[in-house]
Amino acid sequence: MAETEIQKKTELIFIPAPGTGHLTSALEFAQLLIKRNNNLSITVLCIKFPFTPFSDSYIKSVLASQPHIQLIDLPEVEPPPQEELLKSVEYYILNFMESLVPHVKATIHNILSSSYPNSDSKPVVGLVIDFFCVSFIDVGNEVGIPSYLFMTSNVGFLSLMLSHLKRQIEDVFNDSDSELLIPGFSNLVPLSALPDACFSKHGGYVAYYKLAKRFRDTKGIIVNTFSELEQHAIDALLSDGQTPPIYAVGPLIGLKGPPSPNLDQAQHDSILKWLDEQPPTTVVFLCFGSMGSFGPSQTREIAVGLKLSGVKFLWAMRSQPTTGNNAEEALPEGFLEWMEVEGKGMLCEWAPQVEVLAHKAIGGFVSHCGWNSILESLWLGVPILTWPIYAEQQLNAFRMVKEWGLAMELKLDYRRGSDLVTAEEIEKGLRQLMDKDNLVCKKVQEMKELARKAVLSGGSSFISVGKLIDNMIGRN
Numbered sequence: 001m002a003e004t005e006i007q008k009k010t011e012l013i014f015i016p017a018p019g020t021g022h023l024t025s026a027l028e029f030a031q032l033l034i035k036r037n038n039n040l041s042i043t044v045l046c047i048k049f050p051f052t053p054f055s056d057s058y059i060k061s062v063l064a065s066q067p068h069i070q071l072i073d074l075p076e077v078e079p080p081p082q083e084e085l086l087k088s089v090e091y092y093i094l095n096f097m098e099s100l101v102p103h104v105k106a107t108i109h110n111i112l113s114s115s116y117p118n119s120d121s122k123p124v125v126g127l128v129i130d131f132f133c134v135s136f137i138d139v140g141n142e143v144g145i146p147s148y149l150f151m152t153s154n155v156g157f158l159s160l161m162l163s164h165l166k167r168q169i170e171d172v173f174n175d176s177d178s179e180l181l182i183p184g185f186s187n188l189v190p191l192s193a194l195p196d197a198c199f200s201k202h203g204g205y206v207a208y209y210k211l212a213k214r215f216r217d218t219k220g221i222i223v224n225t226f227s228e229l230e231q232h233a234i235d236a237l238l239s240d241g242q243t244p245p246i247y248a249v250g251p252l253i254g255l256k257g258p259p260s261p262n263l264d265q266a267q268h269d270s271i272l273k274w275l276d277e278q279p280p281t282t283v284v285f286l287c288f289g290s291m292g293s294f295g296p297s298q299t300r301e302i303a304v305g306l307k308l309s310g311v312k313f314l315w316a317m318r319s320q321p322t323t324g325n326n327a328e329e330a331l332p333e334g335f336l337e338w339m340e341v342e343g344k345g346m347l348c349e350w351a352p353q354v355e356v357l358a359h360k361a362i363g364g365f366v367s368h369c370g371w372n373s374i375l376e377s378l379w380l381g382v383p384i385l386t387w388p389i390y391a392e393q394q395l396n397a398f399r400m401v402k403e404w405g406l407a408m409e410l411k412l413d414y415r416r417g418s419d420l421v422t423a424e425e426i427e428k429g430l431r432q433l434m435d436k437d438n439l440v441c442k443k444v445q446e447m448k449e450l451a452r453k454a455v456l457s458g459g460s461s462f463i464s465v466g467k468l469i470d471n472m473i474g475r476n
């Protein structure tokens with residue numbers, strides 16, 4: 001058969017996890033693969049998850065008009081009981097994914113038999129699965145399709161997962177553990193920088209353990225990162241001889257940004273209009289990812305800290321879903337009037353983050369250090385003041401501040417329920433962040449250039465995507 005004919009049959013099945021922070025890069029990556037090789041076609045299996053009802057419309061708005069990408073909705077399943085959420089979010093998601101296995105199996109069989117009824121060859125060359133979807137590796141194995149893990153976080157987190165989560169489940173981390181040596185890290189890592197899940201014997205640790213145990217059962221690990229930032233960690237992981245090839249393919253930046261029910265066109269436009277009115281690099285942007293929120297006391301401290309600092313601000317402030325409190329009600333008396341009369345700032349529930357970070361008025365970013373937020377800030381050259389909250393954000397913040405000198409530290413180990421970050425600490429951090437003579441700002445500009453070069457033709461991530469496609473279609 002001619003090579004082009006073989007290539008025409010090359011299909012991938014993507015199974016992204018339905019959270020905002022996971023979809024952003026996965027959808028970008030699907031489009032990038034098609035751009036790089038238009039003999040590829042991709043089928044995306046869309047998962048409906050009770051807590052992210054908008055993920056459906058997100059996937060459709062980004063991918064529906066792409067001729068080489070088709071979307072198939074997986075049937076809705078009964079979510080695990082709410083009590084499992086208390087054990088840990090990771091545990092809940094893992095269980096949810098396991099419950100989808102029969103549907104994924106049926107859908108893949110259907111794709112194979114309806115699209116390729118007479119073919120003995122294997123037209124589907126890979127499953128590209130989010131790192132929460134390892135339960136689907138066996139489905140692929142059953143029909144002879146290899147899986148590629150899609151890591152929406154970074155190689156450092158992957159290294160923690162692969163190197164430290166092979167303890168017995170009973171043997172979770174505890175206070176008697178000393179600092180950790182994680183392959184690819186230059187510094188010892190304090191336990192306070194580890195994800196909360198590492199300490200939860202019956203929840204998060206079990207989930208992390210089960211996930212990590214399967215990571216190496218894949219044909220390749222695709223990471224949304226770039227080698228100029230993480231080559232050291234990639235080399236350290238590969239040196240064990242057991243890890244499959246790692247493909248650093250980022251930064252994958254979703255310029256369109258995820259939609260939100262809390263941001264309509266009028267709000268979107270008013271945010272950008274307000275920024276247009278501000279002088280260059282004078283505004284700090286505060287945003288804590290798709291789920292980050294604070295209780296009333298912490299909200300008040302942030303407001304007072306902003307006022308004390310005198311820095312103009314755009315604050316994406318979300319109410320806590322668990323309490324149902326309206327975040328604005330927690331603001332100190334007179335704060336909103338002061339903000340509006342003096343033209344000091346603007347509040348919103350959801351911000352068009354990438355457009356905001358790209359705006360010339362923005363001079364700094366107070367971030368929860370989700371990996372997409374970090375990559376977006378590096379891509380756009382905006383320095384970060386770290387305020388990690390959940391998931392692996394503490395580890396990301398630790399690396400940004402201590403390993404790379406690419407961010408300033410407000411908090412490295414903030415956890416829900418821990419002490420408040422005071423208004424005075426926030427004021428001090430904001431002043432430091434907005435000081436443009438800071439060495440961190442220079443380093444961020446340098447990393448911005450490297451990030452952009454990585455994805456250009458001939459750049460490290462560009463080459464890595466080429467190697468991955470070759471691996472997928474059997475050219476190496």
Ligand SMILES: O=c1ccn([C@@H]2O[C@H](COP(=O)(O)OP(=O)(O)O[C@H]3O[C@H](CO)[C@@H](O)[C@H](O)[C@H]3O)[C@@H](O)[C@H]2O)c(=O)[nH]1
Nearest residue numbers: 021024152153289290316350351353370371372373391392
């Ligand atoms: O008001 C907002 C808030 C978020 N975003 C976008 O939403 C995405 C958020 O992603 P991320 O910064 O990674 O944060 P999370 O949503 O918290 O992401 C989850 O997934 C990431 C990737 O695995 C992890 O690094 C995080 O710790 C985990 O919480 C980014 O693209 C943001 O630009 C907006 O556009 N507007």
